[in-house]
Amino acid sequence: MAVTIRDVARLANASPAAVSATLNGSRTKGIRVGDATRQRIRDAAAQIGYVPHAVAKSLATGRSQVIGLMLPYTDAFFDKNPFCQEAMNGILREVVAAHYNAMLYTAVEESGDPHTSPSRIAEVDSRVDGMVLVMPPRHGEIIRRCQTIGMPFVSLLRPFEDGGLTVNADDYRGSCLAAEHLLSLGHRRIVHLSGNEDAVTTAPRKQGYCDTMTAAGYEPWVINAGFDWSGGQAVMERLLDLPPAQRPTAVFAANDLCAEGAMRAIKARGRTIPDDIAIVGFDDTWFATMTQPALTTVRMPIPEMGALAARMLIDLLDGKTDFPEQVVLPVSLTVRQSCGANAAPAAPLPFNEEKS
């Protein structure tokens, strides 16, 4: 059934080595093939429809041209999390451009805690040349395993503690931007809804906010709400129960989803955004353009971060060494309607054509 390189060689009256050299361009050093033989080989290959056996090639060369993509969730790879989607977009764009393929891995098994479960990491195996780890668990098994077996890897959104190559955004600075913006609009009672305690981005985001408030001479006010929209909604409801003079006039949420939850609570009480309460989020996924009103938020260049991580890994695999090991990308503030600083018309939907 399968037609091999030896079949081609036989038909072309040549050796397997000559066929290999011919069909791989002249990348193979030291082997010369004459034009006549070359042509016979090409014809023979086309005639019998030879397709190289990728697995055999991989075994012989020790390279697969596949990079592994480790995602943080179990039962859904990207779920409806805009963050993972956009990160994957950037990563895959770069992977495809470099003529690699991507193999998907999930970090944890169906059951068990993401931080401790044995997981499918055994499958970090010889089929991939390297791994891009998206938000790997702290001091996780995955990173340790990659290090043990010498698997090259780059982590996306993981601080330096575990070593290795990393790509991050400047969370601290982003929080400063958000707080400064709200202060500049005249807000003083600004509450920060912080993210999950175990997330690596939570501390710097909290710190940036606190430092900015303190430096301006105002009291920081932090409430933990998690990254889920429901947390933002629940916390906001409690805040709306406060007497008007104690209520926050502005909310800086740890991410866009949490901000949306807060907005829901505010609208449910018949208050308006940004007139009664201003809102600023964090991440600037496309999701931020779909809220009502559109969300002012700290922009992380998520697809670019993913692309950079993939680029770094591929460079590493190509033997390049002259790139920084720890990259921190700058953030900025995207001002839309939810903060009251801007009344620009809504941006068009970021969706592309849907073929269905």
Add this chain to the structure above:
Amino acid sequence: MAVTIRDVARLANASPAAVSATLNGSRTKGIRVGDATRQRIRDAAAQIGYVPHAVAKSLATGRSQVIGLMLPYTDAFFDKNPFCQEAMNGILREVVAAHYNAMLYTAVEESGDPHTSPSRIAEVDSRVDGMVLVMPPRHGEIIRRCQTIGMPFVSLLRPFEDGGLTVNADDYRGSCLAAEHLLSLGHRRIVHLSGNEDAVTTAPRKQGYCDTMTAAGYEPWVINAGFDWSGGQAVMERLLDLPPAQRPTAVFAANDLCAEGAMRAIKARGRTIPDDIAIVGFDDTWFATMTQPALTTVRMPIPEMGALAARMLIDLLDGKTDFPEQVVLPVSLTVRQSCGANAAPAAPLPFNEEKS
């Protein structure tokens, strides 16, 4: 560096065959290994940290436990298309549950037309045991190639014309439901915004609408708008320019994105939905819950369709044959606010926790 099965055999005073049989359970028929030897082998393997070489295994067995996932877009795998996201979710859930891995492929090269470009389909190769093709191009190279090299495949959202296993939704019936619903609400001037002409779902959706209208004694009214939101917006603007007595009182769009575009146009003119014009979409991606007002739409069980396609492929690989080759899943109507039949409160956001 790499520790092989022969290293384990040497250390355990056993043969590679015994090691192989031991570590693969007793799946290997014909080879019996005694308990003592068995234990020595396990100890030895654990001691030197043996990990099977997946590529070599794949070469030896001819199976990789990897299924390929072919997606329709080039430069972005899922882009922000809710449809692809949800389909992938279902597919990957099933792939993971069956202890397979997924390898990603993109249908077309950076340049070139999706229908003709040579594409990366050459990479439909020995590294995967089978392919799930999401919306493969009509009579495309990809399907032909799979057939030529005997690669098992299942297509998702592709009619029967190309043969092979397919999973589809009942587009025709979905359109009937939508039209019937609007008729039952008293609408008579119902316009259908149809999708891209070359999409396989366009014709049945159009037909279901037309048949229903005709059967009820009313005139079908179809305008091509494509699947993009911008098409829906543009067409709707023209419709709003008509004299009131000629304007549609209801719009049935070929998908949710198109419906959203129409809603934008309506709101931009200061009209209200559903009071001035009622809207019904098609697909019921999570996106439909985020429009203002929430969209009444025909529900396709997209993740389930993806899961089923993956399940069928895996069954096929396992040698099962007792399943239908052409599956058409039923659709239903999800009634929300945009059609005026319902004033239920908005559903909670479908997003899970975002870890960032």
Add this chain to the structure above:
DNA sequence: TTGTACGCGTTATCAC
């Protein structure tokens, strides 16, 4: 340019 050993797990063949 060619012959052939090699990478590594599997499995058919053969021996105790």
Add this chain to the structure above:
DNA sequence: GTGATAACGCGTACAA
């Protein structure tokens, strides 16, 4: 019933 030996799959790369 236990287990070892060797051929095999297939492209690559070095020695000849």
